[in-house]
Amino acid sequence: MTVSVVLFTSDLRLHDNPTLHAALAAADEVVPLFVIDEAIASAGFATPNRRAFLADCLTDLDAGLRERGGRLVVRTGDVVEETRRVASETGAGEVRTAGGVSGYAAGREERLRRALESDGRRLHVHDATLTVLPPGAVTPQGSDHFAVFTPYFRRWSQEQPRGVLAAPRSVRVPAGVGSVRAPARADVSGVSEGLAEGGETAGRKRFADWKRAGLATYDDGHDDLAGDVTSRLSPHLHFGTLSPTELVTRARRAGGSGAEAFVRQLCWRDFHHQVLAARPGASSADYRTKHDRWRPAESAGEEIEAWKAGRTGYPVVDAAMRQLRHEGWMHNRGRLLTASFLTKTLYVDWRVGARYFLELLVDGDIANNQLNWQWMAGTGTDSRPNRVLNPVTQGRRYDPQGGYVRRWVPELSTLAGAAVHEPWKLQRAERARYDYPDRLVELAEGRDRFLRARDKG
Incomplete structure (x- = not known):
């Protein structure tokens, strides 16, 4: 009996999975393996929202495999050592996995390849999976x-x-392969209240x-x-x-x-x-540096915390940041607005924002998160690196009746229509009735500071 190990990473599905499809075609038995990688946790990337969503995904993947006569094998530890151990225990001649693009994924593949080759086994990386x-x-x-x-x-x-592949009808797993209990969402604390359900x-x-x-x-x-x-x-x-x-x-x-x-x-x-x-270094370094002299945390710390809390005084920015905290997800237009506000209106390093997003976003993806932040900061692939999104103009354009703001900033819910985007224009007595902060900075002032600083960079 030939055995193939399928190391699942960011391909937690049965439908249209080239890695699983190839393993089933190549071997009599397959070990569907997921390793809860301790390195990801130690690096701070195993955040509550993603851990909870991942638990849903693993539970659903295991259920789908069991419907087909198989099961998911879960291990905890170093992904290379655990995969190597499973391959040895089952006598597998090969391991198959989906190709990743981050520096960590590339390093993981290289370590795994070397370890398996030293044992006389092969690693197959499928690059058209993710x-x-x-x-x-x-x-x-x-x-x-x-x-x-x-x-x-x-x-x-x-x-x-490539053509879309059907889900397998059956999956035969070698008997006796040890597995730890898969995590459950209930095991995770600190999860956003409105986090969506995970799983295929x-x-x-x-x-x-x-x-x-x-x-x-x-x-x-x-x-x-x-x-x-x-x-x-x-x-x-x-x-x-x-x-x-x-x-x-x-x-x-x-x-x-x-x-x-x-x-x-x-x-x-x-x-x-x-x-x-x-350019794997773009996950933490400017893709196209503008030699920015970002404001240090000592002088911008209170403004950064107000941005995180959704208390900047700009309603559409605050609405988006509160949606992020509640759902672990944010509307794409909101992501652009909040990123522009932090990097260009407050002139704070894009890495500060990208790091905070990764703490909460259930879809926190290194490629998309970091490079979208760089795009907005003007250090990435944007051909107009000095563009600044005006939150008032953007709010009136993309939330013309103010429904989004009123949903997430309930202290302004009695303000009708587009007036919700500029509460500072209310008469003083009326303005005092709203428990909502003044603006952190005038937009023109923030824009001028950004352009002056970048010119001097």
């Missing part, structure tokens, strides 16, 4: 990656993705419901803060409970401007992955 196109599949002349999205999107759109079953239902009710209007409504017609699939893409290839295929099959806009957003995800694969 993204639609593997990083590096399309490149511009003279470079190893695209640094600008639009030409990448043109090339990416011309490529034909929940993800597929979410997509089916949204495809039916929201895909057609996505092009017109994806920036509507109050309308909230975005797919909310980013956590499922981060944990791999949904396949980006399947989403692109099904959206294109549906057709229409909404589907085209949705596919474009999935391409943005691929774009950021290929940038990080080529």
Whole structure:
């Protein structure tokens, strides 16, 4: 009997999983393995929201495998040593896993490859599992990656993705493979109250419901803060409970401007992955430095804390930050606004914001989180690095009736219409009735400070 170990990482699904599909084709028995990696916890990335969502994913993955005659094997410790141990215990000749793009993922793959080769085993890395196109599949002349999205999107759109793979009908697991108990959401404390349910079953239902009710209007409504017609699939893409290839295929099959806009957003995800694969240092260092002299924490500390708490005095910014705390997720337009406000209006280092987002975001993905923050800070791939988003203008445009603000900033809920975006314009006596802070800084003052500092950088 030949045995293959499938090391699940960010591909916690049975549908359209090339790694699992290849293992089942290559071996008589398969060990579906997930290692709760102690290195991730020690680095601070195992935050409550992602741990809770992960627990849902593992529970659902195990249930799906059991329906097919198998089960999920869970281990805890160093991912390389635990995978090596499982391969030895079962006599597996190979290990298969999905290819990652972060520096940590690349290092993990290299350590695992060396360890397995020393035991006479092979590692197979499947690069078309976590993204639609593997990083590096399309490149511009003279470079190893695209640094600008639009030409990448043109090339990416011309490529034909691999075919979508069906979920396996059966999975045969070797008898006697030891496993620890999979974590449960109930084991995790400090979880955001409104955190969504994780797992492939929940993800597929979410997509089916949204495809039916929201895909057609996505092009017109994806920036509507109050309308909230975005797919909310980013956590499922981060944990791999949904396949980006399947989403692109099904959206294109549906057709229409909404589907085209949705596919474009999935391409943005691929774009950021290929940038990080080529420049892993961009997870913590400027992709294109502007030699910024960011304000030190000593002078900006109170403003940073007010930003985190949703008490900046700018209602749409505060609404988005409160949504983040409550749901562990934030509307994409809100992410742009809050990032612009921190980096350009308050002139605080983008890494401060990126780190805080990773503490709370259930979809906290190194490639997308860090590179979107850099895009807004003007140190990334944005061709207009000094653009500043005005929260008042943006609020009036994307929350014209103020419904988003009133939902998340209830102390302003009695203010009607667009007036909710500028409470400082109220008469003094009326303004005093609202338990809401004054603005941290005038927008013009913040913009001037940012531009002066960057010019001197």
